[in-house]
Structures are given as C-alpha cells and as structure tokens.
Amino acid sequence: MDTSPHLARPQWMSLLAQSDPADLAAAMDAFAPPADLTWLRPAQTGLYMLRGRIGGTGPQFNFGEITVTRCSVQAGDHIGHAWVRGSNTRHAELAALADAMLQDDQQQVPLRLHVIEPLRRALDRRRDEASRRAAASKVEFFTVVRGE
C-alpha cells in the first residue's frame, strides 16, 4: 500500500471501498453531508466477472463472479463514485459521498485527518493481523537432496 502522507484519488477510493463499513460510517458521522446532493446513480448491486492470471503467469481467465455495489453522487461541482465489494448499499453511498467531498479543497484536510487516516491505520492493522495469522501457520518443507 502507498505510504505517502497524501493519498491520491485512486488510492482513497480503494481505501474507502476496502474499509470496514461500520468504521467508515462512524468516521463520516462527524461530517454533515453537503446540502446540494444529487444521487446520480443510487446504490445498486450487480455481478462483476473477475478475470486474472492466477499465480501471476499465463493467460487471463474468468476467475469467478463477485457481488459489487456501485453508487455515484454529485455534491456541488464534484462527482463521487464508489464500487464496493458485497451488497452493502450504505457502504457504497458513504464511499461515494466521501469521494465527492474529498475532491473539495475546503473539506479535504479535515476529511484526510478524521476519515482517511484512521481508516488507513485500521486497514493496515487488519492486513498485519491477517499476515501474522498466515505466518504462524507457515510450514517449511525440507527435501533431502539425493546423492549424485
């Protein structure tokens, strides 16, 4: 993950989408939504086909379908978009709203401080715990090299 102090838009969109919806809701609670909100695309849930090269090599293939909820909102001159995994429409709405508000220079600083930073720390912590759990179960395989 990018560790620079200021995340660019693609990174904050990614962070908002991957955050725990409850954490995001709690952090956004402190910010009043702008008065001139237009929900361009109300949150809607659909399926996306995931494609990829498993193991990082070989041709891409259809890995499987994933549930995605997307949402777009306009706040003032800024349009916020969100695509989140799963079917939590509130999560998609909050992520789109945060994306729109983060594009506003006036609100960016407090939002970075009170929303983005805590979410990033929480996500880092979650990843760290997951990798620790995985590391604890690591098995080393030793093979005996045959003579000659």
Added chain:
Amino acid sequence: MLAAFAHPVFDSQRSFRELLQAMARPAMPRALPVLPPAPAPIAPAAMAILLTLCDATTTVWLQQPEGEAVRHLQFHTGLKRVDKPQDADFALITDPVSMPPLDAFARGDLRYPDRSASLIMQVSAFRADGQTRFAGPGIRTSETLAIDGLPGDFWQQRTAQAPQLPLGIDVYFVAGQQVVGLPRTTRLLEG
C-alpha cells in the same frame, strides 16, 4: 450531471411496456409513464426511450452531440456512440427539420431485416385533426394523426422506402410526454 430513472428497473420496465404498445398500435399517441431529467437538446421523453432501450451493446447516433448530453447518456446507459448514421441501431433526431435523409440510416438486409435503425424523433406536437391517415397492421381501419415539425419531404422519403419491405426504418416520435410508434409496416394513406 443529472440523475436518470429514480427506480431504474421498474421505470424502464414500465416505459418498455408503453413502447411495445406504441409499436403495436401505430399512430396512436400514448403517454410515457416516467419522464427522467434530460440535458438539452434531449427531450425527457426521448431520454426515457434511450434509457429504456440502450445499453453497452447498442450503437447510437446523435444528431446534435452536445458534450453534456453525450456525457449524461454514456454515464447512464454506457451506449456506444457512432459518427455515421449508417452504423446506428438507434438515432436520436433532436432537430427533425435539418435531419439527414432517411436513406442515410440502416434498413437491415434481407437475411436480417432487424438490423435496421430505430429513429427517435423529437417533434413539436401531435394533432388528431390532421389530414394524414395511416393504415397497416395494428390499425383496425385507419388512424388519423398529424405530426408537426417534420421536414417537408419526410413522407415522400418514407413512402419511397415502402416497397423495400421487410427492410425499412421504425420511428418513435416524441412530443411532450407522448410517444407515437410508426413501424415500417404502417402505410400513409393518400388523400
């Protein structure tokens, strides 16, 4: 940017039902059930048709491709815009008086007559007291309807295409909240 249908699934289903009915009963104005917001020069009724019928698999030709209108359509429908009328599944005619000739649009071919263009034309008004009468499948005897705001030679052009059936062009006319379907099988009666 503006919003589209408030309830995308239900609104497009209700609109689709009306469009189906409009084509089944040609030359009879019907009210569209939902009028979504639309940026100029697109009329709300035309926008309802585009939102209902177009998606990423349909090609659309716009007579007046204004930036805001194009962005709006592409965001909400994902349609593919084409530069040549010939390549379009749907064509939006926002200013009928200066529209290209009907020959410019696809009429399908004999194996696939369905590969023809459907025109969505924004006209000024429908009047039931006109001199123009229509007949054909879906009309019991004849239907009287005047369509205001068409180019002077529109009906001659259309009549000239009639012998090519099953090839031809289907048209949705919109004015205000109303839509009129005119499939290729509907004939204009002389006199």
